[in-house]
Amino acid sequence: MTSTSSKPHDIQSLDTLTGGAFTAPTSGERAQRIRDWLAGNPSSEQMQDVFKELSGRDKGAARLLREKLDELKRAKGQEAIAAEWTQKAQALLAQPKLNIADALAWQRDAAKAGAPLSREPLAGIKTQLAERVKGIEDLQHRAQVHREAAVLLAQRFEVLSTKSWRDAQAAEEALRSDVAHWQQQAAEIVADGNWSSLDAKFAPQLESSKAQLLVVSDAFHGALAQAQAAATDLAAPLPPVPVWADELRVARGGVPEAAAPAPVKPAAPKVDPEKRAAAHGAVEAALLKLEQETAQGHGKASAGAAAALRAVLKEHGRLVDAALEARVHAALVAAGELEGWQRWSADKVREELVAKAEGLLKRPEGQALGGRKMQETLRALREQWKQSDQGGVPNHALWKRFDEACNEAHKVVEAWLEKVRADAAEHRAHRLALIEEVKAWAAEHANGSDLKAINRALHQFADRWRDAGHVGEKVFAELQSQWSEAFGAARAPFEAQQKASIERRQAMIAEAAELGAAPMLRIDAVKSLQQRWQAEAQSVPLDRRQEQKLWDAFRAPIDEAFNRKTAEREKASAAMSAHDRSVLDASKALEAASGTGDAQKIRAAIAQLEAAMRNQASAEAAPAAASADGPSVGATEVVAPGQAAAEFSESAEQSPSPEDAEAQPAPSQVDAPAASADLVAPADGADPSARSDAEATPAPAPAKPAPKPVIAVRGDDRPGNKKSEPALAARGGRFGDRRDSRGAPGGRPGDRAPRGGERGAPAGGRFGDRPPREDRGPRLGDAAFRAQRDAFERADLALRKLAAQAHGEALTQVLGAWEKRDASQLPSAQELGRAVTPAVRNAWSQALVATPSAPAGDAAEALLRLEMAAEVPTPAEQLEARRALQLKLLTRRGDPAPTQTWGQDAGKVLAAPHDAASARRLQNALKALLRK
Structure with missing residues (x-):
């Protein structure tokens, strides 16, 4: 059977196996049938087959199978782990000597490994280990208690030896039974199975206690038997116990040994006074030294002084009087107290160090110390312990605890050191591989031309070497020499290119110095030199600091050189002419008018500024002199009004003011002084603004006829002016009018008229024939030019803002008049703008006066035509009507378009009754239409 025929059969069998999980109509039913099938504990092979087929059909139902399979997989893994740790635990239990630490470590390590300690067999084994550990600890406690019991029994023997021998005889049997019982218990402790698991110190301690108790018991019973014999036989020797011997001696009629008279001491021989004085001086000196050291609190010095005093007292003590001997004993007692206090304080310090050492491994998991920090901490703790040993008597018990804690904590340091050594070996191999890679790269790119890529690769190699990891100092010194040799060989060609590039740049620096020192700055040479520098900088990269220094x-x-030229130009333009001052004053007046918000004042100020720029006041003051004189040599260049004036908004042109008409010069006034306004450019190409006032004075008129006028060319290098670009066409007439390049109004700047011209045109068709240019006035200085330009821009913005406000107010008045059906509230034609003619305005007024009688269909269609003319969106509920109207208009090609009849359409809407929705639509349409 092929695979195509077996697959449906397999799915059918799996569907039968799972109770219809594959044919269930919904995902929820499939998931429920899979849960029911899994409740029967199917085999893992069956679940794998079902999951393989179901994972591509239903991810939600397949997730149940995946979770079950993962659970089985985890269970198998835990069984393997449980078997492993069960074997380890059984090995521990089988040992005759079980270490408690090993048993506790088994439970901790098993939990870390993920072994199921709460399930069998690990749960039972864990219980067995816990019971075994508890038995060992109980046996250890019993051994310690038994040692104390032996001490108490020995003390009972000692107490009975201080009482009457008859009391001891009465308690003898009880003592014998207690000692026998103690021996029996000691034998049981030794015979316990956990006795071998105890620490090795407990066995000798118990044996020592047993031997000591037996010795005391035998001596007690022997002395008691001798006392009984001495009580019955007067000739028998007395027992060695003093209390019993005195009691038997009194019973025999004698005197106690303590009441016997003391032997008479012979009289001490006389001592030489000189020897007594010498001994007294020696003891006094040693005593003063001890008292001084004790008062200052010097522990070691006081101990030495006390030892010296004892030695002197041992030699001369018999020659010292009682008063000095009392002082000596008091000083020795004080020195002993100081030594004891220092020993106590040293022990306190040692206990703190022991607590710190034991707490190193008891920190929380998030505050555990790392390897290096642990090493430094252990080193500091051991140094502090050495200092504490120097100030007092050593304490071996505390030292043992401290050393064990430090050794246990040092395991962390050992693991860290092993990791450091492994990392160092890995880092060394990585560095050696990097050196070989650099050598191979150097052989491959020895003659490379892309220096930027080579520099980038070298920097990457250097960064990789720097980040290659830590190695030992000796290893690093060895590898550093190899790296320096390989990296130097790889960098040598690039450094040679850099050296050559630096030499070329030094030559260009010298050339730049020559150009800067020249009296006439050659701009073309400077640009060429800068281009060569940029090409050199882009081809050969240098170090950033060195490259910045060369640049x-x-x-x-x-x-x-440029600063010198700028200073000269500023010095020449520092003296402002009367024309510049008048332009500045007119510019300030225009700015003040722009701030008032009055359109008439702004337009009047604009006219005054244009008149000031054309210097009409000076021209009217001396018309005769201007007409009599010929063209002046060395006059300044004429500039057109500000660039902002040409960009004035159309709203400023809608209602011209009388001041504009008066400010515009007549054609005769423009053409008359044309000859005197012609300028001659400097022959040497120097800046005309740098000429002195003496050169600007007009020369005497020549006797011969006036020469042909020459159009001046701007020679300055102010921003926005380039000699290579042709000057913009002059603008004249009323503010906002444009002229073409031939002086004809209405053209665009830069448009040229036909060469031959049309028939009847006044301009000739020959090369060089040009119409007379309008008078633009004398050339302005930089400050005046910028001031008038800024003033025109601010006036333009103010007029635009006022026009927008007027437009919005007019539109609001139209809607208010419609709502109240009051034609008197309708704005005038001038307020509505040039888009609304007086006839249209009269039609609107009549529509408002008449009684609303327009059909609703006509008003709705008129609104749609208005929205189509204004190109504004139509409400969603009217989109079908708009599409129908568009189709209707397509069939009527002879009818006027909505853009031509929008005034009549607006009248139809105004003739209809007012409603909020129609008013909003009319407002959106008229807002765009009134601006056109």
Whole structure:
């Protein structure tokens, strides 16, 4: 059977197996049938087959199978782990000597490994280990208690030896039974199975206690038997116990040994006074030294002084009087107290160090110390312990605890050191591989031409070497020499290119210095030199600091030359002419008018500024002199009004003011002084603004006829002016009118008239024939030029803002008049703008006066035509009507378009009754239409 025929059969069988999980109509039913099938504990092979087929059909139902399979997989893994840790635990239990630490470590490590300690067999084994550990600890406690019991029994023997021997005889049997019982218990402790698991110190301690108790018991019973014999036989020797011997001696009629008279001491021989004085001086000196050290609190010095005093007292003590001997004993007692206090304080310090050492491994998991920090901490703790040993008597018990804690904590340091060694070996291999890679790269790119890529690769190699990881100092010194050799060989060709590039740049710096020192700055040579520098900088990269230093040296002479030229130009333009001052005053007046918000004042100020720029006041003051004189030589260049004036908004042109008509010069006034306004450019190409006032004075009129006028060319280098670009066409007439390049109004700047011209045109068709240019006035200085330009821009913005406000107010008045059906509230034609003619305005007024009688269909269609003319969106509920109207208009090609009849359509809407929705639509349409 092929695979195509077996697959449906397999799915059918799996569907039968799962109770219809594959043919269930919904995902929820499939998931429920899979849960029911899994409740029967199917085999893992069956679940794998079902999951394989169901995962591509239903992810939700397949997730149940995946979770069950993962659970079985985890269970198998836990069984393997449980078997492993069960074997380890059984090995621990089988040992005759079980270490408690190993048993506790088994439970901790098993939990870390993920072993199921709460399930069998690990649960039972864990219980067995816990019971075994508890038995060992109980046996250890019993051994310690038994040692204390032996001490108490020995104390009972000692107490009975201080009482009457008859009391001891009465308690003898009880003592014998207690000692026998103690021996029996000691034998049981030794015979316990966990006795071998105890620490090795407990066995000798118990044996020592047993031997000591037996010795005391035998001596007690022997002395008691001797006392009984001495009580019955007067000739028998007395027992060695003093209390019993005195009691038997009194019973025999004698005197106690303590009441016997003391032997008479012979009289001490006389001592030489000189020897007594010498001994007294020696003891006094040693005593003063001890008292001084004790008062200052010097522990070791006081101990030495006390030892010296004891030695002197041992030699001369018999020659010292009682008073000095009392002082000596008091000083020795004080020194002993100081030594004891220092020993106590040293022990307190040692206990703190022990607590710190034991707490190193008891920190929380998030505050555990790392390897290096642990090493430094252990080193500091051991140094502190050495200092504490120097100030007092050593304490071996505390030292043992401290050393064990430090050794346990040092395991962390050992693991860290092992990791450091492994990392160092890995880092060394990585560095060696990097050196070989650099050598191979150097052989491959020895003659490379892309220096930027080579520099980038070298920097990447250097970064990789720096980030290659830590190695030992000796290893790093060895590898560093190899790296320096390989990296130097790889960098040698690039450094040679850099050296050659630096030499070329030094030559260009010298050339820049020559250009900057020249009396006439050659702009073309400077640009060529800068281009060569940029090409060199882009081809050969240098170090950033070195490249910046060379660039500063290169640009310094050129900047100095340009600064020198700028200073000269500013010095020449520092003296402001009367024309510039008048333009500045007119510019300030225009700015003040722009701030008032009055359109008439703004237009009047604009006219005054244009008149000031054309210097009409000076021209009217001396018309005769202007007409009599010929063209002046060396006059300044004429500039057109500000660029902002040409961009004035159309709203400013809608209602011209009388001031504009009066400010515009007549054609005769423009053409008459044309000859005197012609300028002659400097022959040497120097800046005309740099000429002195003496050169600007008009020369005497020549006797011969006036020469042909020459159009001046701007020679300055102010922003926005380039000699290579043709000057913009002059503008004249009323503010906002444009002229073409031939002086004809209405053309665009730069448009040229036909060469031959049309028939009847006044302009000739020959080359060089040009119409007379309008008078633009004398050339302005930089400050005046910028001031008038800024003033025109601000006036333009103010007029635009006022026009927008007037437009919005007019539109609001139209809607208010419609709502109240009051034609008197309708704005005038001038307020509505040039888009609304007086006839249209009269039609609107009549529509408002008449009684609303327009059909609703006509008003709705008129609104749609208005929205189509204004190109504004139509409400969603009217979109079908708009599409129908568009189709209707397509069939009527002879009818006028909505853009031609929008005034009549607006009248139809105004003739209809007012409603809010129609008013909103009319407002959106008229807002766009009144601006056109």
